[in-house]
Amino acid sequence: MPERVHEREPERGAGTGQERGGLLRAFGLAEVYNPSMVPTLRPGDQLVVRYGAVVRPGDVVVLRHPFRQDxxxxxxxxxxxxxxxWVQGDNPFVENDSREFGVVPDELVIARAWVRVRPPRGIQRSVAGVLSWAVSAVRPVRAARSFSRRLRAR
Known part of the structure; x- marks a missing residue:
């Protein structure tokens, strides 16, 4: 099954972030469903994404699948x-990426991941439990500095 992201931005339109609402419309929320980005992202993780952001090598991006643009x-x-x-998942066992479908045109890259929010596991019953979850669950999604080295080593 291909990697899938559920976009939680129903009024976004073309994806540039310039539609109704200005700056607030530049950001959206997406949910990860499949394991192609493990260990960086897991199924169930929420991503705060920025539409129309400049993409640099190493960035995590949300894009339309080249063969199934829906x-x-x-x-x-x-x-x-x-x-x-050229895009790839972080999970070496899942090849639903450019190794399968080639280079992805710029117009299909719609957003850059900004922050990952991992949902809590179970019910947090104490302030310490909530704080512990918040510290581990909310992380900026940064470019992988060692990613290019990993690719060269393969």
Whole structure:
């Protein structure tokens, strides 16, 4: 099953973030459903994304699948190439990425992940439990500095 992201931004339109609402419309929420980005992202993780953000190598991005443009997927932008981005998942056992479908055109890359929010496991019954979850669950999604080294080592 291909990686899937459920976009939780119903009024977004074309995805540039410039529609109704201005700056607030530049951000949205997406939910990860499949394991292609494990260990960075897990199924159930929520992503705060920024539409129209500049993408750099190593960034986690939300894009339309090149063969099924109604399907949103999340991958890491590895390298800029002629015609778009080479994207790959962080999970080496899932190959639903550019190794399968090639370079992704720029117009299919719709957002860059900004923050990951991992849902709590079970009910948090204490302030300490909530704080512990918050510290581990809310993390910025940063470019993987070692990702290019991992690719060269394979």
């Amino acid at each position: 399907l949103l997927i999340v991958k890491r932008a590895v390298q800029r190439r002629d015609g778009g981005w």
